[in-house]
Amino acid sequence: MPHHATAPPSTPQPSQARRRLRSTAVVLALGAVMFTVGAVALNPNGGTAAQPTATARAAGPAPGSIQALQARVTRLPKDPGGWAALGMAYVQQGRTTADPATYARAEKALRTSLTVQGTDNTDAEIGMGALAAARHDFPTALDWALKATTSDPYSASAHGVLADAYTQLGRYDKADEAVQQMADLRPDAASLARASYAFELKGDTKQARDLMRRSLTAAATPADSAFARAVLASLALQDGDAQGALTEAQNGLRAAPGDAALLEARARAYEALGDTPKAVADYRAAIAIAPLPHYLLGLGELEQSLGHRDQAEAQYTLLRAQDRIRGNNKAPADADAILFEADHGNPQQAVTMAEEALRTRPFIAVHDAYAWALHRAGRDTEALEHADRALALGTHSALYHYHRAAIQDALGHLEDARQDLAQALRQPGFHPLHASDARALLQRIDTSE
Known part of the structure; x- marks a missing residue:
């Protein structure tokens, strides 16, 4: 895809930089990485990176593709x-292929750019921030984002990377300010997507949906559109609307039939509707395109729930192999890896993984995973503190509520457990294994009183 030219920035009024994100001003005519949902990955010129289609590849390297960019730097090595x-293209490729080696190529290219131009190189600083975020090194991502916003205060892309870093570091007010600044500078699909995520984290799924629909309308590339549809499907599932989630995913796949995120979104919708054969087929199709950990875990636990132990174990074997690579690279674990270890491995090891992850990513998803690991390790008093932190913003995560319910039950807080279970079961098929556990726990609590 060709790069989009950055629109000439208008000079913001001083008050704009100080404004907090607000629902009325997300009259922003409106997104990783936003993590848990993911972020639109910005290229240095502000567009979203996308792989060329098979037809484009047959015709030759598409402008903006990795092949075209490699040819460009060969021709212009001092550019x-x-x-x-x-x-940045390598960063995006690494995110979609789960291949850590791609990140090494990304770093080499970005550092070459910084060698060629060591100061005021906003594009490379944005890329280094995005690379650090993709590696879950959010303190470093923040450092690079601050450099980028200093070298170019009017770069919307730089403020997007800054917002992502602040979000994952648990500095949500600062993230809101960065999103607002990004939207003030350029109210496009990427800024609207991040604004949507800011409201989703706070449990305002209606505002999140409205903003993501505006992001869809503003989408300038097929990748932007596919991303928006996948998020809309996820938001529908959070609200217990499995049919709506299926419709969003289907609409997206009609335009982008090979999009892994949309296939995974449709798999979860089919799963919630009880159509497990189609869910399994879509998970497998998504994994064939991009073997991301949360796809593998989703399919493995679905297969396990169906009694397909060998098929489940095949996914778990791949997850363990990916985690060994992560460990060898000294990278912190993500929430899915921690939850997998807690449920299918050694809970104490999961606790250790979570403690390491929290040092560089004190985000709500990691607090939830740490809470669950502590619970599985029998440390429920400590677990409750982190379960509360995971839900402190008001996030509508059925899984987080179930985790806290199980912890509350273990501590004898039955009424609190019942309230969390009611929230979790607003999404009846929220998890292939834990949804039935949640129903059984609620029945036990109801019959014990």
Whole structure:
């Protein structure tokens, strides 16, 4: 896909930079990485990176593709923008393929750009921030984002990376300010997506949906549109609307039939509707495109719930192999890896993984995973503190509520457990294994009183 030119920035009024994100001003005419949902990955010029279609590849390298960018830096080895664009393209490829080696290529390209132009190289600074975020090194991502917003205060993309870093570091007010600034500078699909996520984290799924629909309308590339549809499907599931989730995923797949995130979203919708054969087929199709950990875990636990132990174990074997690679690279675990270890491995090891992750990513998803690991390790008093932190913003996560319900039950807080279970079961098929556990726990609590 060709890069989109950055619109000439208008000079913001001083009050704009100080405004907090607000629902009325997300009259922003409106997104990783936003993590848990994911973020629209910005290229240095502000568009979203996308892989060329098979037809485009047959016709030759598409402008903006990795092949075209490699040719560009070969032809113009002293072009810092070319190296930065190549590095960012590798970051996006690494996110979609789960191949850590791609990140090494990204870093090499970005550092070459910084060698060619060591100061005021906003594109490379944005790329380094995005790379650090993709590696879950959010303190470093923040450092690079601050450099980028200093070298170009009017770069919307730089403020997007800044917002992502602040979000994952648990500095949600600062993240809101960065999203607002991004939207003030350029109210496009990417800023609207991040604004949507800010409201989703706070449990305002209606506002999140409205903003994501505006992001869909503003989408300039097929990748932007596919991302918006996948998020809309996820938001529908959070509200217990499995049929609505299926419709969003189907609409997205008609335009982007090979999009892994949309296939995974449709798999979860089919699962919630009880159509497990179609859910399994979509999970397998998504994994064939991008073997991301949460796809593998989703399919493995669905297969396990169906009694397909061998098929489940095949996914778990891949997850363990991916985690060994992560450990060898000294990278912190993500929430899915921690939950997998807690449920299918050694809970104490999961506790250790979570403690390491929290040092560089004190985000709500990691607090939830840490809470669950502590619960599985029999440390429920400590677990409750982190379960509360995971839900402190008001997030509508059925899984988080179930985790806290199980912890509350273990501590004898039955009424609190019942309230969390009611929230979790607003999404009846929220998890292939834990949904039935939640129903059984609620029945036990009701019959014990």
